Amino acid sequence: MLEKRFIVVSGKGGVGKSAVAAAIAKSAARAGRNTLALSMVGNGMGLGAHLGLTALDFKPQPTEPNLHALSIERSKALVEYIQIQVGLPSYATFTPAIRAFDVLASTAPAIREIVTMGKVLWEVKTGHWDLVVADGPPTGQIGSFLGAATTMANIVSSGRVADQSKWMREIQMDTALTELVLVSVPEELPTSETIETLEWLDTHPVVGSRSIFANRVLPLLETDAVGSGVAADAASLHRSLTTEQAIWLERLPTHLDLPFLFGAESASAVADRLADAMAALVS
Amino acid sequence: MTAAILVTGGGGVGKTTVSAAIGVAAARRGLETLVLTVDPARRLANALGIAELGADPSKVREEPLLWAAMLDASSSWEAIARRHADPAVAERLVTNDLFEAATGQFPASQSYAAAEEATRFVKQGRWDLVVVDTPPSAGGIEFFTAPANMTDLIGGRLLRWLTGGKLPGRRFFFDRAARPAIRIADAVLGAGLFERVAQFLMDLRTTYDGIAASSAEIDRTLSTAQTLVVTTADPTPMREAIRFFRDLPPNAQHPTSVIFNRSLPVSWVDATAQDDDGELTENLLRWSTESARQQRLRRQFSERYSTEVTTMDWQPTAPTDLDSLESLLTTAGGYSLENLWS
Numbered sequence: 001m002l003e004k005r006f007i008v009v010s011g012k013g014g015v016g017k018s019a020v021a022a023a024i025a026k027s028a029a030r031a032g033r034n035t036l037a038l039s040m041v042g043n044g045m046g047l048g049a050h051l052g053l054t055a056l057d058f059k060p061q062p063t064e065p066n067l068h069a070l071s072i073e074r075s076k077a078l079v080e081y082i083q084i085q086v087g088l089p090s091y092a093t094f095t096p097a098i099r100a101f102d103v104l105a106s107t108a109p110a111i112r113e114i115v116t117m118g119k120v121l122w123e124v125k126t127g128h129w130d131l132v133v134a135d136g137p138p139t140g141q142i143g144s145f146l147g148a149a150t151t152m153a154n155i156v157s158s159g160r161v162a163d164q165s166k167w168m169r170e171i172q173m174d175t176a177l178t179e180l181v182l183v184s185v186p187e188e189l190p191t192s193e194t195i196e197t198l199e200w201l202d203t204h205p206v207v208g209s210r211s212i213f214a215n216r217v218l219p220l221l222e223t224d225a226v227g228s229g230v231a232a233d234a235a236s237l238h239r240s241l242t243t244e245q246a247i248w249l250e251r252l253p254t255h256l257d258l259p260f261l262f263g264a265e266s267a268s269a270v271a272d273r274l275a276d277a278m279a280a281l282v283s
Numbered sequence: 284m285t286a287a288i289l290v291t292g293g294g295g296v297g298k299t300t301v302s303a304a305i306g307v308a309a310a311r312r313g314l315e316t317l318v319l320t321v322d323p324a325r326r327l328a329n330a331l332g333i334a335e336l337g338a339d340p341s342k343v344r345e346e347p348l349l350w351a352a353m354l355d356a357s358s359s360w361e362a363i364a365r366r367h368a369d370p371a372v373a374e375r376l377v378t379n380d381l382f383e384a385a386t387g388q389f390p391a392s393q394s395y396a397a398a399e400e401a402t403r404f405v406k407q408g409r410w411d412l413v414v415v416d417t418p419p420s421a422g423g424i425e426f427f428t429a430p431a432n433m434t435d436l437i438g439g440r441l442l443r444w445l446t447g448g449k450l451p452g453r454r455f456f457f458d459r460a461a462r463p464a465i466r467i468a469d470a471v472l473g474a475g476l477f478e479r480v481a482q483f484l485m486d487l488r489t490t491y492d493g494i495a496a497s498s499a500e501i502d503r504t505l506s507t508a509q510t511l512v513v514t515t516a517d518p519t520p521m522r523e524a525i526r527f528f529r530d531l532p533p534n535a536q537h538p539t540s541v542i543f544n545r546s547l548p549v550s551w552v553d554a555t556a557q558d559d560d561g562e563l564t565e566n567l568l569r570w571s572t573e574s575a576r577q578q579r580l581r582r583q584f585s586e587r588y589s590t591e592v593t594t595m596d597w598q599p600t601a602p603t604d605l606d607s608l609e610s611l612l613t614t615a616g617g618y619s620l621e622n623l624w625s
Contacts, residue, residue, distance in 0.1 A: 013294020014519060046519055138294070188601065190295065225560040230551055231567040237547075238566055240599030263572030267518040 001211060004179045006124045006171065008040075008134040008207075010142040010197070011183030012190045016215045019267070020183045020258070021135035022050030023274035027282075029067035030275070033130035036060060036123055037069045040116055040136050040145070044071025047135040049267035068129075077119040113148035114164070121168050124177070139182065139197045146172060146180070146206040175208035182212045184252055186245035191252055198253060212255035218242050219259070256281055285405045287504065288623060291417045291426060292513035293523035297544040300602060301513050301595070302416035303331060303351075304611040309624055310349035311609060314411040317350040319401055321418050330602050338362075340404070346605055350410065354418065360396045367493030368486070376486050393418045394429035399497055402504045412624065415508075427505055427532040430498035434491070502534045509623060510538045515545045516577045521584075528588040538590060540618045543581055546594035547574035549616075591618035 001007065001024075009021040018039075025037035039047040044056035048071070051063045056071035063069050124132045137145050144151075149168040172178050180201075184194040194212065201210065220242050227235050249257075259277050264270045290302045299320050306318035317340050318331075331343050331351055343349040364382075365373045376382055394417070401415045417426045514524040524541060531537065551574040554567050585592045594616040602608045612620050 014296060014517070016517070016519070018519065045522060049518060049522070185295075187295075221562060221566060223560050223562045225563055227560055227563040230548075230554045231560075231563045233548065234551060234554075234567040234570040235563050237597065237599060238570070241597075244599050262569040263576045265576065270518060 001179055001181070004131065004209075005129075005177045006121070006132050006134070007179050007181055008120075008136040008142075008146070009181045009183060010136040010139050011215075012140075012193045013138050015183045015185045015190050016258075016270075017138070017183045018046035018135045019050050019270050019274055020181065020213055020215060021133055022047055022271035023278055024181070025051070025067060025069075025131075025133040026064070026271060026275040027278045028131045028133065029064060030279075033066060034128075035067050035131045035133060036129045037063075037067065037133045038120065038123070038135065039069075039071040040120060040134050041072075041138075041141070044069075044135075046267075047071070050271040052268040072116055072119050078115050081115050081118050113145045114152050114168075117145055117148050117168060118164060121171050124171055125167070139193050142180070142197065143200055143204065143206070147204060150206060172206060173208050178208040180207045180210040182210065183215050184212060184255070185216045186214055186248040186252070188248065191248040194252060212252060213258050214249055214252055214255045215258045216260040217249070217257040218245060285408055285410055285413055286624070287401065287405050287413045287415060287508035289401075289415045289417060289426070289505070289508050289510045290513060291510060291527065291538075292542075293520035296513045296515050296520045297595075298513050299327060299416050300608070300611070301511070301542060301544065302414050303327060304602070304608045305511075305620060305623065306349055306351070306414050307346065307605050307608045308612045308620070309412050309414070310343075310346050312621075312624060313348065314624055315348050315350075315409070316412045316414065317352065317404055317410045318414045318416070319352055319354055319397075319404065320416040321354045321397070327601060330604050330608060338400075343605075352404075354397050354400055360393075363396060363399055363494075364490065367490035367497070369489065372486050372489050376483070379483055379486075382483075394426045395433045398426060398429055398501045398505065402497075402501045405504050405508075406500070427535040430501040430505075434495045434498050506534045506536065508536065510536050511540055511542055511620075512538045513542045513544055516543060516580050521580070524584070525588075528590065539623065540591040540593045540620070541584060541588075542593045542595055542615075542620075543577070544595045545597040546581075546616070547577055547597055549574070549578060552578055593617045593620060 007021075007024055009017055009024065011017040011020075022037060025035050028035045037047060037051060038044075039056055047069065048054065048056040051067070051069050053061070053063060053069065056069055058070060058073045058076045060068035060070045120132065120134050123129060136142060149165040149172065153162060153165040153169070182194050182197060184190045198210075201207065218238065218241055221235060221238055225235075226232055249255075258274055261270055261273050264273055288305060290298050290305070292298050302318055302320060306316050309316045331349075338352060338354070340350040340352040343351055361377050364376050367373075368376060397415070397418050401413065404410070405413050510527075512524050512527050514520040527538060547570060551567070551571050553575075554571040581592050581594070584590070595611055596614060598611070602611065
C-alpha cells in the first residue's frame with residue numbers, strides 16, 4: 001500500500017477514519033517517503049489533532065520529518081483551481097465573482113467535488129510528494145467525490161473543466177498510483193455501509209485499487225478460565241465483545257485488523273500506536 | 284403542550300439507540316411519545332418492532348403509547364419544496380437534475396429538513412413528548428444553525444446581487460455586476476451550465492417567504508427543547524461534543540446532560556485484584572487502564588463545561604427488544620435521564 005502515490009481514506013463517521021489516515025501518513029514518513037497528509041472535508045481538526053497540531057492551514061505545514069499536512073478550504077481551493085488549473089488571470093478572480101461562483105459551486109452537481117479532488121490530485125500530479133494521503137469524505141459521499149471527474153465529463157463536453165476531468169480520471173484509475181482505503185469497525189452499521197460502498201464501486205469504476213482496515217479489533221482471550229471478581233467481569237465483557245465482533249469481521253471482505261487501543265490518552269497517541277500496528281502488519 | 288428532546292452527537296456513538304431508549308422509558312411512564320429517527324440499524328428497528336419505518340408516525344406494537352417515524356432527508360426535502368413553492372415551480376424544482384445534488388450538498392439541508400419535520404410534529408400537539416434523533420451528518424450544532432443558514436442561502440444577498448434583485452420569472456437576465464462571474468463560470472464549466480444553475484436558484488428563491496417563516500418557528504421550538512449530547516470517550520465524538528459547549532448557538536438550550544455511551548464500570552478503575560490466571564489478570568489490567576482513561580475524560584469534561592454527566596454501560600450486543608432498550612436508561616449512572624420528564 002505504501003508504494004502508492006495517492007491514498008484516499010474513507011469510512012462511516014466515527015470509525016476512526018482520520019486516525020487511520022494520520023497513521024498511514026506517519027508510517028510512510030517514517031519509512032523515508034516525503035508525505036503530504038491532507039483533510040478533504042470539514043475543517044481538518046480531526047486529522048490535525050492526530051498529527052499533533054491544533055489547526056491545519058491551506059498551506060502545507062511540517063509536522064514531523066518527511067511529513068507535511070494541510071486542510072482543503074473550498075473557497076481558497078476554488079481560487080487556486082481557477083488561477084492555476086484553469087489558467088485564468090488573477091484579476092478575474094476578484095472576490096465578489098468568486099463568492100458568486102462559490103454559491104453556484106455548492107449547487108451544481110460535482111463542482112464542489114471536482115474542485116476538492118482537483119486540488120488533491122494536483123498535489124499528486126506535481127510530483128513534489130512521494131505520497132499524498134487524503135483524509136477523505138465519509139463513505140456516504142465518497143462516490144460523489146471519486147466520481148466527480150466522470151460526472152463532470154458527462155455534464156460538460158467543452159471548457160477547461162472537461163480537460164481537467166481527463167487527467168484526474170487517469171490518476172484515479174491507475175492501480176499502481178491510487179488506492180482507496182475503507183475503514184470499518186466490527187459493528188453492524190459500519191460493516192453494512194462498507195459492503196454497500198464496495199458494491200457501488202463494483203459497478204462504478206472510479207478508483208484504481210482498494211483495501212479495507214477493520215479498526216478497533218479486540219484480541220481474543222486464549223484461556224477458557226472464568227476467573228473471579230472483577231477479573232471475571234472484565235473477561236466476561238471481553239468475550240461478549242469478541243463474540244459480537246466475530247460476526248461482523250466474518251462479513252467484512254478481505255481486510256487487515258487494527259487493534260483496539262486500551263487507554264490511549266490523546267489523538268496523537270492513537271495515531272502513533274496505529275502507525276506501530278501498521279508497521280507490525282507489514283513486517 | 285408537547286415537549287421536545289433533541290439527541291445530538293457525533294457519528295457512531297449510539298444516538299439512535301439512546302433516542303429509542305428514552306422513547307420506551309417515557310412511554311412506559313405514561314407519556315404519549317414519538318421517536319423521530321434517522322436510518323436505524325436493522326436490529327434496532329426490529330427491537331422497536333417496526334421493520335419498515337415510514338415518514339408518517341406509526342404505532343410501536345406492544346407499547347401502546349409509543350410511536351416512531353423515520354426522517355428521510357431526500358423525501359422530506361421534496362415535501363418541503365412542495366410546501367413552500369407554487370405547485371408548478373415545486374414540480375420544476377424536484378424534477379430538475381440539479382435538485383438531488385443541491386439538496387444533498389447544501390451543508391445544512393439535511394439538518395433543515397429534519398428540524399422542519401420535527402417542528403411540525405411538535406406543533407401538532409398530538410404527543411406529550413417528541414424525541415428527535417438528529418441526522419448523522421450533522422449531529423453537532425449544525426442542527427441548530429440550519430434554519431438560519433437555509434434562509435441565508437435562499438434569500439441570500441449574493442443571489443439577489445447575481446440576478447439584480449429581480450423577481451424570479453421563467454426567463455431572467457443576469458445583472459451587469461455579475462457578468463465577470465459568468466465569464467469565469469463559462470470558462471470553467473462550459474457555457475450553459477451556469478445559467479441552468481442560476482435558473483434553479485431563482486426557482487428555489489420563490490420558497491423564501493415560506494422558509495423564512497418556517498425557520499422562525501423552528502427556532503422558537505428548538506429554543507424550548509431539551510438537548511442531550513451523546514458521545515463515547517473517543518477523540519472524534521469528543522471533539523463534536525466539545526463544540527456543542529464551546530460554540531453553542533443562541534437558539535439552543537445549554538445541554539441538559541452529556542451521555543457517555545460505552546462506559547466501563549468505575550469499579551474497574553483501581554482494579555488490582557489478581558486472578559490465578561495470568562491472561563485474565565492481564566486482561567483486567569488493560570480494561571482497568573481504559574476505564575481509568577474514560578473516568579478522567581468524563582471528570583475533565585464535566586468540570587470544564589460545568590455539565591451533568593450520564594454514563595451508559597458498554598453493551599456487547601445491540602438491544603434486541605423494548606425491555607433491553609429501557610434498561611439502558613434504568614441502569615445508567617450519573618445524572619438520571621428520568622429527570623427529563625419529571
